[in-house]
Amino acid sequence: MNQAINVEQLNSALSSLRTVRSNVSLVFETLSNGLRADHGEDGKDKFLMELQELLYIVSNNLRDLEQTVNALPIPVPFNLGNTTYLSQETTQDRQALYTQLVNSYKWTDKIHEYSSFAQTLLSQNSLKRSYINSGSTKRRGKLQSNHNVAPLQVDNVINNIDRSYNDMKITISRPFASNAVVSINLSHVLKAVVAFKGLLMEWVMVKGYGETLDLWTESRHHVFRKVTESAHAAMLHFYSPTLPELAVRSFMTWLHSYVNLFSDPCKKCGCHLHHTSLLPPAWRDFRTLEPFHDECKQ
Amino acid sequence: MKRGKATIICEVKNGSYSQYPVPENKTGTYVIELLTKRILALGASQQGQFLVDCESYLSHPQMGTTKTVHILHNSEQPASVFSILESGTKNIHVIADGLFDLLMMKLSQHYTSKKQTKIESKGPRFELGDFCVKLGSVTMNQNFKGILVEVEYRPCVMANAVWGLLREFLQGLLGPTVPVQPTQHLMSRMNEIYTPIDTIYQYLEHFSAYRKVTGMRNN
Ligand SMILES: [Zn+2]
Numbered sequence: 001m002n003q004a005i006n007v008e009q010l011n012s013a014l015s016s017l018r019t020v021r022s023n024v025s026l027v028f029e030t031l032s033n034g035l036r037a038d039h040g041e042d043g044k045d046k047f048l049m050e051l052q053e054l055l056y057i058v059s060n061n062l063r064d065l066e067q068t069v070n071a072l073p074i075p076v077p078f079n080l081g082n083t084t085y086l087s088q089e090t091t092q093d094r095q096a097l098y099t100q101l102v103n104s105y106k107w108t109d110k111i112h113e114y115s116s117f118a119q120t121l122l123s124q125n126s127l128k129r130s131y132i133n134s135g136s137t138k139r140r141g142k143l144q145s146n147h148n149v150a151p152l153q154v155d156n157v158i159n160n161i162d163r164s165y166n167d168m169k170i171t172i173s174r175p176f177a178s179n180a181v182v183s184i185n186l187s188h189v190l191k192a193v194v195a196f197k198g199l200l201m202e203w204v205m206v207k208g209y210g211e212t213l214d215l216w217t218e219s220r221h222h223v224f225r226k227v228t229e230s231a232h233a234a235m236l237h238f239y240s241p242t243l244p245e246l247a248v249r250s251f252m253t254w255l256h257s258y259v260n261l262f263s264d265p266c267k268k269c270g271c272h273l274h275h276t277s278l279l280p281p282a283w284r285d286f287r288t289l290e291p292f293h294d295e296c297k298q
Numbered sequence: 299m300k301r302g303k304a305t306i307i308c309e310v311k312n313g314s315y316s317q318y319p320v321p322e323n324k325t326g327t328y329v330i331e332l333l334t335k336r337i338l339a340l341g342a343s344q345q346g347q348f349l350v351d352c353e354s355y356l357s358h359p360q361m362g363t364t365k366t367v368h369i370l371h372n373s374e375q376p377a378s379v380f381s382i383l384e385s386g387t388k389n390i391h392v393i394a395d396g397l398f399d400l401l402m403m404k405l406s407q408h409y410t411s412k413k414q415t416k417i418e419s420k421g422p423r424f425e426l427g428d429f430c431v432k433l434g435s436v437t438m439n440q441n442f443k444g445i446l447v448e449v450e451y452r453p454c455v456m457a458n459a460v461w462g463l464l465r466e467f468l469q470g471l472l473g474p475t476v477p478v479q480p481t482q483h484l485m486s487r488m489n490e491i492y493t494p495i496d497t498i499y500q501y502l503e504h505f506s507a508y509r510k511v512t513g514m515r516n517n
Contacts, residue, residue, distance in 0.1 A: 188456050188491065208453045221428045221453040262453075262460040272463035273470070278340070278427040280463055 006073065013068040020061040027054045081178055116241050149198040149244075154180050157199065157245050161252045168256050183213055184252075187259050190224060192231065199244035201251060204231040226282040226294060227258065237286055257289035268296035304460045304492050305450040306468065306480070307500045326435045326442045330421060333433050333447070336471060342426035349373045350434070350498075351418035352505050355402065355409035367409060369402060370498050380498045391495055414439055417505045419446050428452050429467065436508060443508045447472065448497070457496075458488040 030051060039046045086098050155172060158180070162170035169185040180196040191213050195203040206228040207219040218225050234254050240247040265272050266281040267290045273280060274293040281291035338344075350372045357365040366384040379398040383390045392398075402409065419434030432448040449468055454460040457480070465478040480488070483499040 189454075189459070209455050219453075223428055223453045260459075262451075262456075262463055263458075265462070272466045278429065278467075 009068065009072050013065070013072060016061065016065040016068050020058065020065050023054070023058045023061050027051070027058060030054060112241070119241055151178050151180065154196060154199055157248060158182055161249055165252075165256055167259060168252075170252075181215070184255065186256065189259055189261050190227065192255060199248065200239070200241065201235050201248065204228065204235055206231055222277075223261070223279050223282055226279055227261070230283050230294075231255065234284075234286065254284060254286065254289065257284045257291075260291065264291045266291060266293045266296050268292055304454045304457045304464065305448060305497050305500070306457075306461075306464045306478070306484070307446055307448045307497070307504060326445060329445055330433050330435060333471065334422060334424075337424050337426060337431055337433075340426055340471075342424040342431065345423050345425050345430075347373070347421065348423040348432045348434070349418060349420045350501050351416070352502060353416045354412050356412060358408050358410070361408060367402075368502055369399070370502065372494070372498060372501075374497075375494050378494075380495060382498070382502060389499075391498070393495060415509050417443070417508060419501065419505075431471070436505075438508060443511075446501075446504055450497075455491050456489065457484055457492055461488070 035043045035047055083098075083101055086101070089095055089097070151174070158170055158172055162168075167187040171183050172180050173183070174180055179198070182194045182196060184192040184194065186192070188209050190206055190208060191211065192204060192206045193213050193215055194201055195215060203215060205213075205215055205218070206224050207213055208221050208224050211219060211221075211224075218228065234251055238247045238250045238254070261282070262272075262280055264281065266274070267285075271293075274295055277293070277295065279293065281293050281296070283292045283294050283297050284290070285292065285297070334344075350370065352368055352370045355367045355369065357367070368382045368384070370380040370382070372378070372380070377395055379394050379396060381392045381394070381398065383392075415438060417436065417438040419436045421432065421434045424431045424433075428451060430450040430452065432450075434446045434448065436443040436446055447468065449464055449471075451460050451464055451467075454463075461480070468478050469476055481500045481503040483503055484496065487496055
């Protein structure tokens with residue numbers, strides 16, 4: 001609704017701008033033609049009167065334009081990220097990039113919209129073998145783009161989660177433009193790094209306490225490679241394009257349950273180490289957060 | 299100083315092998331071979347040998363109260379020399395590089411080595427998943443004293459968190475009846491971040507116990 005009015009206002013503003021332009025060019029045309037035969041003998045006065053009339057029209061048009069422009073809502077500053085610099089591009093053949101960019105943006109937007117519909121449909125038809133929060137479809141708010149969220153909002157969400165744990169430290173960095181890369185220190189047990197796109201989690205890597213953290217190299221310990229695997233499963237399980245904040249919070253709660261990775265035995269077999277893999281219970285149930293061996297979970 | 303990994307050293311007592319009749323004169327080799335077979339059956343791969351040795355020095359009586367300095371080497375940290383000075387209730391340790399051995403030689407006027415108590419634990423080293431297992435036969439003056447099994451769990455840096463897991467592993471390897479107890483030193487460091495010197499302290503505690511047993515026998 002709001003948008004329709006905006007377009008109408010914008011149209012009328014543009015058409016009054018057009019009127020101003022054409023009338024101004026009429027003034028100059030008349031002026032350059034000078035005295036014409038049809039002005040007669042009193043040509044000079046008639047000419048001046050004609051000019052005055054034209055100028056009067058122009059000033060009226062100008063007033064109209066000002067009015068319509070003032071009526072337009074002031075646009076909110078738009079965060080274009082790195083694309084802002086495209087306007088400063090001097091090379092001729094690269095100036096076409098902007099159109100391509102806009103096109104690809106439209107495509108991503110469409111994909112996002114379709115995937116949201118797909119997600120709704122899929123959660124209604126239970127294809128998933130694990131639990132589904134059917135509640136999320138009911139509480140679904142309006143469709144919004146969650147991969148393009150202001151950095152400040154992302155910071156707020158993550159800092160709120162950080163404050164709710166004493167033994168889990170979460171720090172945000174932005175090595176790649178505006179998207180957050182979050183590193184998590186869970187007590188003396190593990191470290192994890194999560195790459196965000198807006199508020200959506202895109203990648204997780206889990207490593208040991210003494211290891212150096214980066215996005216791509218795997219841990220040298222078997223157990224943390226297994227936990228990374230579980231974390232990927234959890235990231236996909238909690239994924240919710242319509243309620244991204246809930247997804248992040250659920251994931252962090254789940255990850256926090258690894259604080260007892262080495263100390264708690266498996267809920268099913270009661271052992272610390274699985275007899276064939278010799279790994280501790282590296283799986284946490286999504287709902288109960290109870291520890292299980294990969295081989296022991298249902 | 300690098301961070302270490304939670305490690306436990308457990309003594310294998312002959313008693314725990316009651317179901318395997320062990321010949322009196324070749325206890326050590328027999329048990330090591332048996333444990334090697336077991337650990338290989340679990341899927342471990344042998345990664346060379348290891349050696350931990352300890353030599354103790356006594357300060358000269360002229361220097362006041364006699365003090366003991368233990369010098370230890372561990373093949374896991376080949377560039378380091380660990381020294382522990384016993385002073386009353388508190389032990390002071392220094393970790394230095396190889397030159398420390400030469401320094402001790404220079405100090406021979408003030409510190410005399412108790413050569414007859416030079417003791418070491420030596421044997422095969424295995425890697426099994428995230429575990430590193432070392433089967434050491436302990437010898438003092440070429441005399442076989444016993445077997446120490448060292449189990450290191452590399453992903454974890456806190457002994458307290460991983461204690462149950464280590465005990466389960468050791469009992470799986472040595473038999474469910476084997477008592478697995480932390481050494482005095484480890485008890486006091488359960489909630490700290492584990493460092494290589496903690497392994498050294500554990501060995502020293504076991505070595506001292508072996509030395510005492512001999513002393514009693516000699517008496
Ligand atoms: Zn289990």
